[in-house]
Amino acid sequence: MEKEQLLRQLPAVHELVSSCEKAECPPHLLTAAARDVLSRWRAAILHEESSPPDLASLAAETAALAKKRMKTSLRPVINATGVVLHTNLGRAPLSGAAVAAVTDMARGYCSLEMDMETGERGERCSHVEGLLRRLTGAEAALVVNNNAGAVLLALHGLARGKEVVVARGELVEIGGSFRIPEIMSQSGAVLREVGTTNRTYPRDYESAVGPETALILKVHPSNFRVLGFTREVRRQELVALGRKHRIPVMEDLGSGVFVDLRQYGLEHEPTVQETLEAGVDLVTISGDKLLGGPQCGIILGRAELVRVLKADPLLRVLRADKMSLAALEATLRSYLAEEAQSTIPVLRMLSVSVEELEKKASALKEMLAERLQDSCDMLIKPGISRAGGGALPLADLPTALVVVYPKKVTPAALAEGLRQGDPPVIVRLQEDGVLIDPRTLLPGDEERLVKAVQMVVGG
Numbered sequence: 164m165e166k167e168q169l170l171r172q173l174p175a176v177h178e179l180v181s182s183c184e185k186a187e188c189p190p191h192l193l194t195a196a197a198r199d200v201l202s203r204w205r206a207a208i209l210h211e212e213s214s215p216p217d218l219a220s221l222a223a224e225t226a227a228l229a230k231k232r233m234k235t236s237l238r239p240v241i242n243a244t245g246v247v248l249h250t251n252l253g254r255a256p257l258s259g260a261a262v263a264a265v266t267d268m269a270r271g272y273c274s275l276e277m278d279m280e281t282g283e284r285g286e287r288c289s290h291v292e293g294l295l296r297r298l299t300g301a302e303a304a305l306v307v308n309n310n311a312g313a314v315l316l317a318l319h320g321l322a323r324g325k326e327v328v329v330a331r332g333e334l335v336e337i338g339g340s341f342r343i344p345e346i347m348s349q350s351g352a353v354l355r356e357v358g359t360t361n362r363t364y365p366r367d368y369e370s371a372v373g374p375e376t377a378l379i380l381k382v383h384p385s386n387f388r389v390l391g392f393t394r395e396v397r398r399q400e401l402v403a404l405g406r407k408h409r410i411p412v413m414e415d416l417g418s419g420v421f422v423d424l425r426q427y428g429l430e431h432e433p434t435v436q437e438t439l440e441a442g443v444d445l446v447t448i449s450g451d452k453l454l455g456g457p458q459c460g461i462i463l464g465r466a467e468l469v470r471v472l473k474a475d476p477l478l479r480v481l482r483a484d485k486m487s488l489a490a491l492e493a494t495l496r497s498y499l500a501e502e503a504q505s506t507i508p509v510l511r512m513l514s515v516s517v518e519e520l521e522k523k524a525s526a527l528k529e530m531l532a533e534r535l536q537d538s539c540d541m542l543i544k545p546g547i548s549r550a551g552g553g554a555l556p557l558a559d560l561p562t563a564l565v566v567v568y569p570k571k572v573t574p575a576a577l578a579e580g581l582r583q584g585d586p587p588v589i590v591r592l593q594e595d596g597v598l599i600d601p602r603t604l605l606p607g608d609e610e611r612l613v614k615a616v617q618m619v620v621g622g
Contacts, residue, residue: 169208172215173201179225182218186226188233196229241588241608241615245562245600247512248418248552252589254451254458255552256508256605257490261456264493265486275485288473290488294495295463298421299435301446303469305462305478306491311341312481313447313460314415318350318378320475321411321445321468325377326355330363330396333382343382352377362394365404372408379405381443383417383553398433402442411444411468418554419448419461421498427514430558435463444468450487452552455509456494457487512602513550517561523601523609524563530613531567538620540568548602565599569620580619588615 174182179197186193204215215221240252248254257265267273278285286292288306295304307313318327327347334356336342347354355376357367368379379401398414405412420432432453438446445464450456460481462472472478483491497503504510524543531541546564550556569577574597581588581597588611591598604612 166208166211169214170205173204173208174218174221176201179218179221182222183226183229186229188226188229192229192232193225196225196232200225200228239586241586241605241612242603243588243590243599243601243608243612245546245548245560245564245591245598245602246551247509247548247560247603248452248550248554249589249603250552255455257457258455258494258497258506258508260497260506261490261493264489265457268485268489273485273489275488286473287482287485287488291492291495294492294499295461298495298498299463300439301435301463302466303464305469305472306450306483306488307460307462307478307481308483308487309458310415310417310419310447310449310460311346313462315346315350316472316475316477316481317413317445317447317462318347318352318380319477320472321413322353322377323351324353326353326371326373326375327378327380328355328357328368328371328376329380329382330358330367331356332358332360332363332393332395333380333384335382335384358396361392363396364394365396365400368396368401368404372404372410376408376410379410379412381412381414383415398438398441398443405444406442411465412442413445413447413464414438414443415447417449418452418454418552419446419450420453420554422503422510424453424513424555427510429513429560430555432555439463449552450491450494453509453550453554454494455503455507457490459483459487459491508605513560515602517563520601521563523604524565527599527601527604527609527612528565530609531565531616534613534617535620538569538571539616540570542566542568546598546600548600560602562600562602565601566593566596567599567616568596571620577616577619581615584615584618586611586615588612 176194176197180193183193200221207213208215242249242252276285276287291306292304295301307316334343344354355371357363357371381398381401401412416433416435416438420434423434424432435446435448445462445468448461450459450461462469494507497506504514528541528543544564544566546562548560548562550558574592574595577597578590578592581590
C-alpha cells in the first residue's frame with residue numbers, strides 16, 4: 164500500500180482524543196499525547212517500519228502516554244542493593260526526627276532568618292552553628308547547599324587570585340563533574356600542584372610555598388586509591404608547614420564523620436573532631452553521607468576564616484534552604500543526645516551485625532517462598548555490601564544475600580520489572596539470579612518488595 168494511503172488511515176488529533184474519553188487525564192495532556200503518538204506513527208510509516216494500528220490501539224497508546232506523564236518522576240524507591248550511600252538513590256535516608264522536622268518547616272512559615280528574641284533579622288546558619296561547634300570543637304561553622312559548594316566557597320573566599328598548593332595525587336574527580344582542578348579554576352584560585360601521583364613529601368610543599376600562596380589544601384581521595392610504592396604527607400606535617408609560613412591549611416574530608424567507625428568493626432575514617440584537633444584551619448564535609456543527614460556542605464574551622472566566607476557574595480548563591488537546615492538540625496541533635504547509632508539509618512546500616520542480616524535474609528526468603536510458590540527458587544548466600552558515596556571504598560561489609568532465581572522470566576527481566584514497578588525496587592543482578600541485600604531495606608520494605616516480585620513473576 165502507498166505511504167500516502169497509510170498516512171490517511173491515521174485519525175485526526177481530535178478524533179483520537181475523543182476515543183480516550185475513559186482515560187482519567189486532563190484534556191490538554193491527552194491532546195499533547197495524541198499529537199506525539201500520531202507523529203511517531205507518521206515517522207514509522209514514512210520509514211516503512213510498519214502499518215498503523217486501529218483506532219482503539221492508538222487510543223490505548225495515547226492514554227498510556229498521558230497517564231505516564233502524570234506520574235511523579237521523583238518517587239520513593241526500595242534500595243535492595245546493599246549500597247548504603249547510593250548516590251543515584253539519594254544517598255542517606257533521613258532519620259524519623261529529621262523527616263518530622265522537614266515536614267514541620269515545609270508546611271508553613273518558620274524562623275529561618277528572624278531572631279525570635281530581638282525580632283530583628285537573623286542568620287539562617289545560626290540554627291545549626293552552635294550545634295556544630297559543640298559537636299566538633301570548631302570555632303565557627305557555616306552550611307551551604309553541598310560539599311562541592313563548600314569547597315568552591317572556601318577557595319573563592321580565601322584564595323581568589325592567589326595560589327593553592329595541592330598534592331598531584333589528590334587532584335581527583337568525584338562523581339560526574341566535581342574535579343578539583345576545575346573547581347579551583349571556577350573559584351578564581353591558581354592551582355599549584357606538587358609531588359607525583361604516588362609519592363609526595365613535605366619538601367614538595369615547602370618548595371612550592373611563596374608570596375602568592377594563600378592556602379594549602381588536602382583532599383580526601385574518595386573512591387580513588389594508590390597502593391604500593393606511595394608516600395602521603397600527613398595532615399600534622401601540613402599543619403606544621405602552614406604554621407611556619409602563616410598559611411591556612413584546609414582539608415576536604417569528603418564524606419565527613421562524627422563518630423569513630425572502628426567501634427562498628429569498620430576501617431578508620433578520620434573524624435571531623437580529630438582533624439580539627441590536629442590543627443587543620445578549615446574542614447569541609449558532606450551532610451548526606453556518613454553524617455546521615457540531608458544534602459548540604461558543612462564548613463568548620465577558625466572563626467576568622469569562616470567570617471570571611473560569610474561575607475563572600477557567593478554565599479548567597481550556595482546557601483542551604485529551610486528544609487535542609489531543619490533536617491540537619493534534627494540530625495545533629497541525635498548526635499548531641501548520643502542517639503545517633505540507634506536513630507540515624509546510615510549508622511544503623513553500617514553497624515548491623517552479620518547475624519542480624521542473616522535473620523533478616525531468612526525471614527525475607529520465607530516470605531518470598533510462601534508467596535511465589537513454584538515461580539522462583541531462592542537461597543541465602545554470603546556476600547558483600549558497600550558503603551557507597553565515595554566513603555570507605557576499601558571496606559568489605561559482610562552481608563547475607565537472598566538470591567532469587569525466576570523460572571518464568573530471565574533475571575534481567577525480573578530486575579527490569581522491579582525497577583519499573585510501583586514502588587520501584589533496585590536490586591543487583593548476576594548471570595543466573597537477582598541479589599537482594601537486606602542491609603539497605605528500611606522498616607516496611609520487605610512486604611512491599613515481596614509484592615513487587617510477585618507482580619513481575621506471578622505466584
